[in-house]
Amino acid sequence: MSVLSHLTRHIARSSSSKIPFFGTGNNVFVVPSRSLLSFGQPTLESHAEFFGGPMEIMPGLYREELKNRRNSLCNMILDWSSKTESRSSDLSHLIFIPASRKKYMTENIPYPFRQNSNFLYLSGSFDPEALIILCANRTEQIHMLFLADPDPMAELWDGPKTSVKAAVDHYGFDRAFQMSEFDGFVREFSRLTNKVKVWCEEKEIVEKLLHPTYGFELKNTESPKAILDAMRVIKSPSEISLLRQSCKIASEAFQQTIKYCAEKCSQGEPLSEHQIWAKIDYESRIHGADRLAYPPVVASGSRANVIHYVFNSNKCDPKELVLVDAGCEFFGYCSDITRTWPVSGKFVDDRHKSLYEMLLQVQIDLIKQVRPGISLDHLFRIMSSHLVKGLEELGIIKPGLGSRSKSDIALRFCPHHVSHHLGMDVHDTPSIERNDPLQPGMIVTIEPGIYIRNVPSQREILTPAGKEFIGIAMRIEDDVLVTNDGQNVLSGSCPKHIEDIERWGHINLAKSASRF
CATH class of the missing domain: 3.90.230.10 (Creatinase/methionine aminopeptidase superfamily)
Incomplete structure (x- = not known):
């Protein structure tokens, strides 16, 4: 069994989110009723004047396009690796794309929120303090979205955020988790393999996310910005x-x-x-x-x-x-x-x-x-x-x-x-x-x-x-x-x-x- 296949089964068993993973035997994803899902941004249900159907993430933009973008980024990174890395055939890539965080102009007074463009390009999500993790090697890919844990008090002040179930249904991610599950995911990944290349827009971000005890080599962290620019410059x-x-x-x-x-x-x-x-x-x-x-x-x-x-x-x-x-x-x-x-x-x-x-x-x-x-x-x-x-x-x-x-x-x-x-x-x-x-x-x-x-x-x-x-x-x-x-x-x-x-x-x- 491959590293990524083993990882998905492990996190599916241990996750408190309990969302079936797409296409693994009989474990088939069943779309829940959209009325039961929580979204942190405009949808067909809230802004019918903009949307033509429930599968539109933005007006005219469907989740399949977002999935294709994530696939393309992984494939371009794998292609880059095959040309530059001597051990590329057995190398796994961890690609981190963070959402923007809320910023404050004074005590308790936030600046207007604007999403990280690369995060939005790959996810379609306007949720703050979330994290895309793409895992890719020569045989398979897994696209995951980590979302802020539910916080009733925060939602009282700031409104609803996208739920874990909605992240899989609406945005087409393979898996979605709460941020409190991030540590367990990374520990299991590091246990399964030490042949990992880490990618992130800013090295400081992964240095905060990945504790030295995880064993990842961070000094050679690469930025995917140039690859994403090459994708984004041609508009669909x-x-x-x-x-x-x-x-x-x-x-x-x-x-x-x-x-x-x-x-x-x-x-x-x-x-x-x-x-x-x-x-x-x-x-x-x-x-x-x-x-x-x-x-x-x-x-x-x-x-x-x-x-x-x-x-x-x-x-x-x-x-x-x-x-x-x-x-x-x-x-x-x-x-x-x-x-x-x-x-x-x-x-x-x-x-x-x-x-x-x-x-x-x-x-x-x-x-x-x-x-x-x-x-x-x-x-x-x-x-x-x-x-x-x-x-x-x-x-x-x-x-x-x-x-x-x-x-x-x-x-x-x-x-x-x-x-x-x-x-x-x-x-x-x-x-x-x-x-x-x-x-x-x-x-x-x-x-x-x-x-x-x-x-x-x-x-x-x-x-x-x-x-x-x-x-x-x-x-x-x-x-x-x-x-x-x-x-x-x-x-x-x-x-x-x-x-x-x-x-x-x-x-x-x-x-x-x-x-x-």
Whole structure:
């Protein structure tokens, strides 16, 4: 009998959870009534508006896909081991993927909980303080989920958590246990074999979990992050659908926010960046988002030159532009959109209009370049060339700067990259290199920006007319799916053409005026 087979029989006999293991002789799992199961997150029963059936873990995402992800991770680790480990044929792998833990801002006041993306990707579970353990060798795999022990007092304060039975039924794990059973599982595993490779995102985590008396060799612990990034960077159809919905919600929030700003200005009411933040947050949540995906940038006037400005507390001048970089999270999948528009809803400053039209054309041209085979670094080089040409044609920078590279000049006015991967995290799959070729199923941002500041590196190449633009900053960002033959803009309904921005900025204003 193999190590893993012996282990499953041992823990099945000793477990207080008493859940039959899938497919072991006559010990066949019987699905309990869902009405008797406890879930710590939205399901068909609680949020019918999102789900099409009981086997959906997230809208459009079924437990079979989650099982396939766990299988794929194990297989990729086994393949890696066969190429790097001399003893790989008889080596067992223990892969630990922990859930996030509750964190507190002050005594008894928790921060909003956000699940570890890799844990969510492999389990579909939003439960805190849980642990995935995948056991794999050349002949078999076992996927297990350890959940926090039942605590009636904690559930009184925090609500229900997923039960052990629900973890097997709903998420498709082979076995599920309470965390109090973890010690017995590890001791039995270490008794059966000492030929073990441990995998965990952070070595410190397994050092706390695995006591030295267990006998595991931890100094060579590997991280599965790079392997998971390689899996997560290509989105499945269900993930694309979730990201498309996240982008749709965020786009609708921008539409309403542009209109809101114009209405406040038309009524002569003061408007602050904080109100704009509140409006886009409200509209995102009211249309189904879990939360904003990150602290938004709401920067009016010259404050938009601070790329990650998040104070969002100043008053807005109706004559100025406002740059809003915001996205939302929908069942763990993030959108990331930036729009720059006149606070009043109408482009009346020729400097704003001419610079915006140039930047918009750069962004449109870049989106057309998105296709399989091109890299994000290549897109940055294209942006650099287009930005420099555009600034020269507008008379903002001196002509004849050819002795300097386009990238050097562009970086003075746009000191950030033009793109990053997007998915469960805003800056998704960070181990994927920006010079790697894009593939169908990847989702990336396209976000050129121009920031004209009163700094020596810019002043020396600005023309006298260009110095009139000092203090103006803008960025335009969309979320783009790489398809087999090109691209699809997931955030395409978010206004960015001048006529669309002005239309949204003045919807209902004419009707309102006619009533007086």
